[in-house]
Amino acid sequence: MAVPTGFVEVADRVLVARYPQWDVNVGLVLGRDGAVVIDTRASSRQGDEVRGDIRALARDIVVRHVVSTHVHFDHTFGNSAFGSATVHAHDNVGRTFVSDAERIKAEFRADPGDGPEYGYTASDAADVLATALRGPDCTFGKGATIDLGDRVVTLAYAGRGHTDGDIAVHVPDTDVMFLGDLIEQSAPPSFGGDCWPLDWADTLGSHLNWLGPASVVVPGHGQCVDVEFVERQRDEISVVATVIRERITAGMPLEQALVEPDARLPYRPDWLESAFRRGFAQYAGTP
Numbered sequence: 001m002a003v004p005t006g007f008v009e010v011a012d013r014v015l016v017a018r019y020p021q022w023d024v025n026v027g028l029v030l031g032r033d034g035a036v037v038i039d040t041r042a043s044s045r046q047g048d049e050v051r052g053d054i055r056a057l058a059r060d061i062v063v064r065h066v067v068s069t070h071v072h073f074d075h076t077f078g079n080s081a082f083g084s085a086t087v088h089a090h091d092n093v094g095r096t097f098v099s100d101a102e103r104i105k106a107e108f109r110a111d112p113g114d115g116p117e118y119g120y121t122a123s124d125a126a127d128v129l130a131t132a133l134r135g136p137d138c139t140f141g142k143g144a145t146i147d148l149g150d151r152v153v154t155l156a157y158a159g160r161g162h163t164d165g166d167i168a169v170h171v172p173d174t175d176v177m178f179l180g181d182l183i184e185q186s187a188p189p190s191f192g193g194d195c196w197p198l199d200w201a202d203t204l205g206s207h208l209n210w211l212g213p214a215s216v217v218v219p220g221h222g223q224c225v226d227v228e229f230v231e232r233q234r235d236e237i238s239v240v241a242t243v244i245r246e247r248i249t250a251g252m253p254l255e256q257a258l259v260e261p262d263a264r265l266p267y268r269p270d271w272l273e274s275a276f277r278r279g280f281a282q283y284a285g286t287p
């Protein structure tokens, strides 16, 4: 996948770098009293590369804060490269970080996975396994603010979605919002084994209240998007939830729900397997 690397300024002193491994985005917000890095990639080594790319922009940038948009390794395993910074995340990331990290390491140990499809090599997978874990130092429930002296960065939780700890990171003076994997541009939204498909669209709806026609939204993966893209993807996720609910209330068995076609579904059935499993389990109270 040919993806440009290096930080690009998307608004006044708000930069985004898109890295080829897992096609992940890293944000950088510069202020008078230091910088905030939003997500840190998938290993200690990749976090070191991010640090190097920031130093290449200007040697005097001091990263005082790291924000994790959610718990997943491709956004958090580089945290260890930012030793002196405070790492911020939602309470649920604090609660699940170690178990999720151990789960993903065990998965990579058993099977390094689809490297070429996701832009990573065997060496990148080995780096994931070698990563020293660093979870959040500072967690919050509803919201938090990082004060950079001449500007603020706000962190907001609006409910479950891609995981139970996805947050929006907003730079209000520039109208840029980072939404982590609540939104994806280069692939359909990722419904994994820890997703909340019945809640996801409402969560996005809450964050949409803060967006306007000029907003720049940085997804977890892919190019920056606008509010219309977010609304469209929110609507697609909402259709998935509607079909799951209809099948539950119709008494359809899960095994049938996993394969039953429906022209309204916006994504391939195999992409939605975890969405149906999680939706059914959530409804039964056993996720």
Ligand SMILES: [Zn+2]
Residues within 6 Å of the ligand: 070, 072, 162, 181, 190, 220
């Ligand atoms: Zn994710």
